[in-house]
Amino acid sequence: MEIDNSSYILQGKNDYFRLGAMRRHEKKLSTYQQSNSYFSLLVFMEMKGQVIIDSMHYSLDNRHLFIVPCGSWVHISLNGDNSYYYDIQFEALEALEKSHLHLILNESVELVVKNWDVVKCFVEELDQLLNKSDKWKFKKVDVYFQEMFIPLLEHDVQERKKSVNQHLYRTIEYMEQHISEQITRNELAAVAGLNPDYYSRIFKKIYKKSPVTYLTELRIRHAKQRMIQSNESIKSIAFSLGFRDEFYFSRKFKTEIGVAPTIYVNRIKMEGKLASLNHLVTGHLLALKMEPYAAIVNAAFPVKLNHTLMLGEKVPELNRLWDIKPDLIIGRGKRGETITSYEQMVGQIAPSIILDYSEDWRTHFQRIARIIGKEHEADRWMDYYEDKAEKLRHRIKGRIGDDRVLIVAFGIDNNMYLFGKRNIGTVLYNDLHLTAPKGVDEIAHYKEITMDELLCCEADHIIFTNFQHDGSTYADWRIQHQLNILLEDERWKNHIKQKEIKTYNLFDMRHLYTSYNAMSHEILLDKILEVFERNNNNLL
Template sequence: MKKDHDRFELFASYLYKLEEIEHVSAGQSFFQREASMHTLLLFKEAAGEIIVDGQICALHRQKVFLAAPGASLKLVVDPGRSTDYYQIRFRAVQAAENRFVPVALDGPIELAIAIFEFLSDKAGEIERKLRSKDSWDRMKANILFQEMICVLFKDTLREQSPSPNQTLDLTLDYMEQHYHEGITRNKLAVMAGMSADYYSRAFKKKVGKSPMEYLTDIRINQAKQSLVLSRDSFRTIAHSVGFSDEFYFSRKFKAATGRSPSAYVNKIKYSEKIASLKHLLTGHLVALGIEPYAAVINNGYPVTTQFRNTIAIGGYKPDLEKLMTAQPDLIVTCEFRDFEKSQKEKMFDQIAPTITLPFFQDWRIHFQSVARIVGKEKEAGEWLERYDYKAERTRKQVSRKVGDETMLIVGIGEDSLCIYGQRNLGTVLYGDLQLNMPEGVAEIRHYREITPEELAGYDADRILLTSHKHDGTREMDEAIRRQAEALFASRRWKELKAVRGGKVYDIYNTRHLYTCYTSLSHDLLLDKTSQLIGSDSSSPARL
């Protein structure tokens, strides 16, 4: 057991890349091949035997097998019996001296799994997302695969079945992610390895509600977001969150909220008591002419400190007690993972209806979503028309000065440097204004921290200096100033093409006024770019 423990601890240090997943549900009774990658086989239904590198294993339902690259695989199903299984191919790599090298998992061929139903459903979700045309769905497929690998190896390592509390947590997670599907108490009980009655009692003791009451709460909360953010009919929304029809949905919704779906939407859209938990959403509200009722306020994003009537609910993160005291009608926020709510966000839902926008959505979609929430869709459309007109006018002005020259955006932090990519300032400079990126920047989605020595690898004709990870304090102002001065004094800085040509533009003392990924900051950045480049106001002092 000690050997297995050490082996799986080593597995935890590897990185895993999903390549292919195939769901085989036909009557295939035999196959023989060599595994070109790691191969994971999850058998939902089967009878017969599987032979991996000459090792024979009995084959029946709810079995999981792992084959390393190069292993020979042979599957023989009993006559007259069909198979139903997932075949997943993936790669494993290990970090070694600033590079990654392939590794083969030296593990048991058969993996002991306590909760097969959970893994089977996870495999189904992975397959759907990997087949999607949406690149973000394919990214999520690989994230879900990491979760599957984690569960597989942890379950295999345990000598005994997981505790009842662990199995209940798995069903809670399952409901959070599969609320739109047909979920029954019996299915959840099977996943937990309990009888239906015992599962219900254990669930209610842990959560305070029955499993189906908890599932209804999840569905109602998801419906609240769809009601506010989409123009879909009640029938479409009802089906999308797992209700059989719109009439049953309306009854459940009114029982949970005290309002019909239509009354709920009207209350939200005409409310002035909106709490914004993220600067980028606050910026959208301000662009629409709305000072939020409550917001996170700090000097890192100077716009927020100009508010006169906004209730401060935290400096850098929302304070739950202050948020509760403010009693907003609606909370808006965004998270990195739009498919999984954090525990804190679930608490937000207890304070007021909470709309969560995916962090990686385009800023225009964020802006239009916020406008839809506050009933200002027309105003948002007019704002975007004005923005596009200004962007085109600025692009022509800047193009006459810059031509085909490249522009690099460098962020200066307390003890770090970064290259900004195609998000934040990049969405304006590289997107709206169509400035050329230096080689390598196209690969950076958000930002990439670098060493001063790596700057030469992005040697651009022009450089825009801004801040990186500024917390809004005077101490950070001073730390960034010292970091900048040290950079400017270095030989490697003075040798850069933009520095030698006197084409460095300095806005790092503006904190995150221009770097925030929001409509307001982008509009301000257009004006600032016109001022800096249009008048060619680079910083010869930085030479």
């Protein structure tokens, strides 16, 4: 049930929380991202299964109470036909920042509960209050939630400053950081600050495997990614990941995966089920004549995929990835970001390759080709592309010479942008050697501009295109609407008339031209030639 907090404004100086919603869920499998505005209190009563919050694993074997921080990724898997749980959404208020309770909300934690009968009454009473017809029920609900929830937090703080799970996760981080070294159980127990025997028991209870087994599986997971991505020898990889020799590594690998390392790599390259998390990756694969096993599929990237399973329309849905169980996942990171919690979750499904955003499209293309064993095909394709670009360059230059070409994009946010040396710009300015107006060389990707700034750009030709088109008809309409506003502006009319500027459009393929991959760039070469070989303007 949703809570309408706009119905009252009373708030005490010691109020720490405001209830947002309370729901009962009966889905056995669920993966979602927690709201950036609300925390969540997950209540499991006599449940069995598993919960993953970001990279923290929790095993459900009875009754559990978890706090989920804002923005966290959550995966819930329940066993049994009558499985259900409560999700209580709440907001933390300013007063909480000054209290001793604030620290417990910084990361996911399983609360230590002294009396589960109290928790059960708490949930049932909360549900009854929400279903009453009382104009003051929202304030009463907040007061009751705070009266019951704060003691639970205080008890947890008193029982332990940090949860056992946090201690265990610290040892997993240690494994990651020292993966090339010989790591003992006693060493890990010391990192956790626990007795070695107790550490082993509690680790196995939470992760369903011993610390040593977890470390071996972690090393195998790293080995799989290294073998797929590089040409390193098995011996080199084995030693760098803490195995005493390549033969011991091969035995362990075969025990875990079922086949020898070399067979595994060949299988991935020849027939592996590959999931693409971005149109960028899909375009590179299609240029190599390989259709992904699973991918994002939507109208923003209008290509025909006959045999590809759909992972989602806008973002890959983790539930589908879990169900599909690909052999390999390839995606591209975001600008200026390190690995995200979402990418960490993906990495637990299958070996995952996240391409560096800052690398150019040729590097991405060659890296993907190496991963799937198509280096020779990629080399041939690049030779073909460079030859084609050179031939088209001469034809286009023969028509426009050293005229300056500007790329202006419209987004659904009512803004205009200039493209620099990435996306469409990399084809026009780098591959076709067209002349960029002054200042474009300083734009790495794109730059938002105003009408006045556009009028100051010294260009002989302007190409209009889409900016981050999401594939919707609304985006089509919105972008066309912005273009019409520009075309009807008297300043613009006078500007292009006085400067004799020629204008063209590249709106026909939505996001295809701007998705920064080998296939898109080859298509774009032909489109640019078509645009400049027309004698008249080509505006919608």
